Amino acid sequence: MVAMFVVAACGSSNSGGSASCSESQAKTATSASACGGMSALVAAAKAEGKLNVIALPRDWANYGKELDTFAAKYSIQITSDNPDGSSQQEVDAIKQLGGTSRAPDVVDVGMAVALANTNLFTSYKVATWDDILAGQKESTGLWFQDYGGFMSVGYDSAKVPAITSLDDLLKPDYKGKVALNGNPKQANAALNGVMMASLAEGGSLDDISKGVDFFHRLKQAGTFVPVQATTATVKNGTTPVVFDWDYLSAAHGKDVPGWKVFVPGNAVLGGYYAQAISKTAPHPAAARLWEEFLYSDEGQNIWLQGLARPVRQAAMQSKGTIDATAAAALPPVNGTPQFLSPDQATAAKNYVVAHWDAAIS
Amino acid sequence: MTKVGRPILGGRRFSLDWIGVVPFLGYAALFLVLPSAIVALGAFFDANNSLTFDNLAHLSRSYIVKSTIDTTIVSGITALLGAALGAILSYAIVTGSPTGLLRRIVISASGVLAQFGGVTLAFAFIASIGPAGLVYLFAQSHGFDYYAHGIWLFEPIQGLSLVYLYFQIPLMVLVFLPALDGIKPQWREATESLGGNTWHYWRHVAGPLLFPAFLGGLLLLFANAFSAYATANALINQGQPMLAQQIAGALSSEVGAYEPGFAKAIAVEMIVIVTLVTILYTQLQRRTSRWL
Numbered sequence: 001m002v003a004m005f006v007v008a009a010c011g012s013s014n015s016g017g018s019a020s021c022s023e024s025q026a027k028t029a030t031s032a033s034a035c036g037g038m039s040a041l042v043a044a045a046k047a048e049g050k051l052n053v054i055a056l057p058r059d060w061a062n063y064g065k066e067l068d069t070f071a072a073k074y075s076i077q078i079t080s081d082n083p084d085g086s087s088q089q090e091v092d093a094i095k096q097l098g099g100t101s102r103a104p105d106v107v108d109v110g111m112a113v114a115l116a117n118t119n120l121f122t123s124y125k126v127a128t129w130d131d132i133l134a135g136q137k138e139s140t141g142l143w144f145q146d147y148g149g150f151m152s153v154g155y156d157s158a159k160v161p162a163i164t165s166l167d168d169l170l171k172p173d174y175k176g177k178v179a180l181n182g183n184p185k186q187a188n189a190a191l192n193g194v195m196m197a198s199l200a201e202g203g204s205l206d207d208i209s210k211g212v213d214f215f216h217r218l219k220q221a222g223t224f225v226p227v228q229a230t231t232a233t234v235k236n237g238t239t240p241v242v243f244d245w246d247y248l249s250a251a252h253g254k255d256v257p258g259w260k261v262f263v264p265g266n267a268v269l270g271g272y273y274a275q276a277i278s279k280t281a282p283h284p285a286a287a288r289l290w291e292e293f294l295y296s297d298e299g300q301n302i303w304l305q306g307l308a309r310p311v312r313q314a315a316m317q318s319k320g321t322i323d324a325t326a327a328a329a330l331p332p333v334n335g336t337p338q339f340l341s342p343d344q345a346t347a348a349k350n351y352v353v354a355h356w357d358a359a360i361s
Numbered sequence: 362m363t364k365v366g367r368p369i370l371g372g373r374r375f376s377l378d379w380i381g382v383v384p385f386l387g388y389a390a391l392f393l394v395l396p397s398a399i400v401a402l403g404a405f406f407d408a409n410n411s412l413t414f415d416n417l418a419h420l421s422r423s424y425i426v427k428s429t430i431d432t433t434i435v436s437g438i439t440a441l442l443g444a445a446l447g448a449i450l451s452y453a454i455v456t457g458s459p460t461g462l463l464r465r466i467v468i469s470a471s472g473v474l475a476q477f478g479g480v481t482l483a484f485a486f487i488a489s490i491g492p493a494g495l496v497y498l499f500a501q502s503h504g505f506d507y508y509a510h511g512i513w514l515f516e517p518i519q520g521l522s523l524v525y526l527y528f529q530i531p532l533m534v535l536v537f538l539p540a541l542d543g544i545k546p547q548w549r550e551a552t553e554s555l556g557g558n559t560w561h562y563w564r565h566v567a568g569p570l571l572f573p574a575f576l577g578g579l580l581l582l583f584a585n586a587f588s589a590y591a592t593a594n595a596l597i598n599q600g601q602p603m604l605a606q607q608i609a610g611a612l613s614s615e616v617g618a619y620e621p622g623f624a625k626a627i628a629v630e631m632i633v634i635v636t637l638v639t640i641l642y643t644q645l646q647r648r649t650s651r652w653l
Binding site: 240357 | 492512
């Protein structure tokens, strides 16, 4: 630190060991070392003093702790806008506010939105870049997956019988109790819920129609409710059976003691979200430091404590830096995980947009 | 009076009377005309900003047609029922003491409830009469299962209509009460002294006087329900029965169904429907107020 202040005071910038990171450098830095190293990045971020994030619910994947820890560790004030917003609203905010001091610095988006908006992002590779598998990142760092999990059916075992197969949900025991987390035409989690049902009911990653049929049958059997499942509806018992990502579902255990999470062995559908830094980030150094923090062992373990599976989980397991207690608390998954390709996701979306409303009304 | 006075006082002097209305016109231009124009123009452009009629053509998609029908039915039912029940309630208040406690309570409550909507209102219904709600569980344990034939609270027409009436009736009370207050008891006495009975009074005096205000309330209630979004979305998230929800769907999809031009086309459709209803209203208004 002392050395850095001396260098800064002398105003020399291009000497070999320069450890400062100017604003223009921070804007284009594609790694911490391109910004003079970690300590220079930290200093530049502290000088900016602020970070704008968007659409990060505090109870989603333990983001509350993630935000608080970062803010305290680096004395950076975080503005968290529209916490319940969607991925599309995140990129819309970049488009509408880009260039102003209120624009989002970083986004956490579903893959469809990440792939469609790479022109809004800037390349950055976190220090732990090599731990992320090649299929889970854009090669130059325009986006890189952060955490994910498997699609599951969560249920309150005190209110409904144990679920051992999706067909159970057609029984009268579940009348008026089954819900999705969102509308599959809009929400990624809900679209994957329908896709998981399709896999379980004889469809494939290329064919979501079996899933739409399944929900049509649920509707006819009177078990499907059109309310969006939220923490409130789960707590109050309106939606005691919910299709959702296992890490979000497991978090309901805090409010509902008998909450169980079931992942059908024949339909293990994985999904990851991705981080990206906005090209027009008003706090470029803080944005980069935020990513470094999220992909550090500390940041990854905080996600894990929220029952999300961090993207570096395998690497951290082999290095022994993983929070073993948190890892053991993850819902069990048996079966071969499957992942939607961008093309398959598009095809699924097109089918759902055209057929969903008719199927469940 | 002014017509007589004007030529003498003003002569051919340049009139500045219009200045008073400038702030209003400016406001209307900025917050009504401009946004409507932007939306209407946007409906003719695709994602790459090239001219297209596809957005409007897509309005024929089956789910938009269904939403249009559902939205219009829900708005129509809640406007008619809300206006009728609100008018009856207003009449009940007016016949009571003008400074009475009941009147003051109903007016304050209406002022609050007319603005009570959105997620809070939907959740209030879910938590009370919903399938896991207190009222339902109580009724069910006493042998009365009002969801035996399906959960109608989550059906667009029944569910939304019931929930919307919760703010539609108070709104009608607020807009209709002043009209009722304007009816003078002397008119009734005049009718009676001329040999008319209650029917004659309502048919020829009070009815025609109140009908324009009633129609105005009806139109306001229709537009109010037609454009409501948050309440519907919190109650019925799947199937998107309301057009406003379809707009949100096309604007905020994170799975790639992002069609901003199409969203604007749906908005144009809503503007057209409300315009048609407004034209119908002005025609009726003209006929009913002709004799006044």
